[in-house]
Amino acid sequence: MKVLFVTSEAYPFARVGGLSDVSYSLPKALRKIGVDVRVMMPKYGEIPNNYKNKMKHLKNFNVPVGWRNQYCGIEYIEYDGIPFYLIDNEYYFKRHGYYGYYDDGERFAFFSRAIPESIYYLDDFIPDIIHCNDWHTGIVPVLLKAHYRNSPVHSKIKTVFTIHNLKYQGIFGRQVIGDLLSLSDEYYDEQKLKYYDGISFMKGGIIYSDKVTTVSKSYADEIKSPFYGEGLHGLLQGIGNKLVGIVNGIDYEMYNPKTDKAIYNNYEIDSINEKLKNKIELQRELKLNIDFDIPLLGIVTRLTGQKGIDLITAVIEDILKLDVQIAVLGTGEKYFEDIFRYYSRIYPSRFSANIYFSDSMARKIYAASDMFLMPSLFEPCGISQLIAQRYGSLPIVRETGGLKDTVKPYNRYTGEGNGFSFANYNAHDMLNVIKYALDIFRDKGTWTKIIRQAMKKDSSWDSSALEYKNLYDNV
Structure with missing residues (x-):
């Protein structure tokens, strides 16, 4: 089983919230039980130099972002037994911080398109599954079905989409459909990407992925209700067993009071x-x-x-x-x-x-x-x-x-x-x-x-x- 785990942040390279810990510790745990999981994320400018200096440049190519052709490099580093691929484009990612820019829709449209494009260049690694996480990669299952369904390299790839926090959906204007994603106007539909007067990357991930997971069983039930559903409760009610709740864990090597060097006194x-x-x-x-x-x-x-x-x-x-x-x-x-x-x-x-x-x-x-x-x-x-x-x-x-x-x-x-x-x-x-x-x-x-x-x-x-x-x- 080969899994490409795609995420906007991962420890130790970029850390904002709990997604970063999950993107490190879950692949690590999966590799221990025989799953060939590799992580793909953006190469942010704020990644510490001690990691950047150890990265190996694998390939570079152009990625279509609507009418644009943007440079994309793939850098490789192994950390704690986990292979990481970092998507390099300084225009989009060499900035202070990780999120909150006016062009986040374009930045993560580029990243999402770079993911399936990069599979042409990963040599011996063609994933069976692309595991997407939160809105930043929610559009990947849409792009796979729209642009790569006739590609022999991509045609058998399945997708899993994990909702870490439904509140943050990646909502952008209607023009993103054609201008950034190269999709036709038919995707501006309530049964596809339309969300009120815009589009939702999160909604795309829910509809177009093969399985949807979220990070606890209770949350999987809660998001089917109006209070927790952020306007998507009806959609989530309608996908039945496609939605599964799997509770997060923590890395017991990273968090261990017996060995933790950050605390004053170790104990067990x-x-x-x-x-x-x-x-x-x-x-x-x-x-x-x-x-x-x-x-x-x-x-x-x-x-x-x-x-x-x-x-x-x-x-x-x-x-x-x-x-x-x-x-x-x-x-x-x-x-x-x-x-x-x-x-x-x-x-x-x-x-x-x-x-x-x-x-x-x-x-x-x-x-x-x-x-x-x-x-x-x-x-x-x-x-x-x-x-x-x-x-x-x-x-x-x-x-x-x-x-x-x-x-x-x-x-x-x-x-x-x-x-x-x-x-x-x-x-x-x-x-x-x-x-x-x-x-x-x-x-x-x-x-x-x-x-x-x-x-x-x-x-x-x-x-x-x-x-x-x-x-x-x-x-």
Whole structure:
């Protein structure tokens, strides 16, 4: 089985969100079970030079982007046993950052057309499946069927399309159909690419791919409803078994408190007490009161409404009255950033607002915190709660999407559970669950038992990779 995994970002070359981790760790897990997966992504200007200098130029050719013929180079590098092909065009990709440009439609139309074109030049690698991810590559299945159906190189290739976040659809003007994609006006149709007055790359991926997956079973059900469906719920209801939910995992080598060099003190499930040293050192670094008995609540996230930050700010005074410490890491909407900065000035010994992002600081917070707050409005899967469990920080989440699938709320009567959760999107429901968790926290024996249950939970890619392999075998 040969799979070309196409993505707009992948660790360690380009990292914006959870897609980057998935684009590295899922291919890695699949290769371990015998699937020849290779990753293809843009060669961004911000890829570190230590990687660029190791890349080997394979081929270059021209790619049609509507009436344009654009240069395309293929660079190759192997990282951690995974072959990566990087699509090179400096006009489109040698820029600051990765997304958010006025011509993103053209940039990713080029990338999407470069993917099938590159297959002519990959020598011994003709994929059985092209696995596309999110809107940036959603148009690939459309182009394959429109422009390559008579090509003997492409005719047997199947496509899988994974929705990581339905909210971001790649919506562009009608003119993109002909001007960038070289498609006829017949594609501007409700049964094809039309989305209100424009077109949706995401919709193209859903309709034209052979299988559609999303990143948790609950999210696969949720997106069939108007609230979560972003205007595509009717389409998703109508594709039946073509839509499959497979929960994300995390890379257990990358996220391992026993070996993680970013944290202050290493530990594992049989030495949970060593975790406390991380708490003391983080309190010292963030200038919080040094006290291993006070519960430390970690928040590592984008500061946006989707992540439930409005719930936190609505009751932040009430939370701080509970005798807790809070460590926040992330950037986002200025309104939320300003509120967190304000409380860090008012309560400097108990509230630390770190309005930036750092992977090493994130790991320190996972390792040091007792609880990890993640009250998302919607969450296709979420990786942070899985990392928190791996590091023995008990997640407090809203029951939505992957959070519902991966966090089993603690039941004090049965002793089962690996975190805490609430159902309604309501700040006081969240506050009550925080109070419940704090009440359990006071019983150190019980708390340690729940930590052990969280750390024992298998959130690796092993079982999900097998599900993907089975999916590939049956496309």
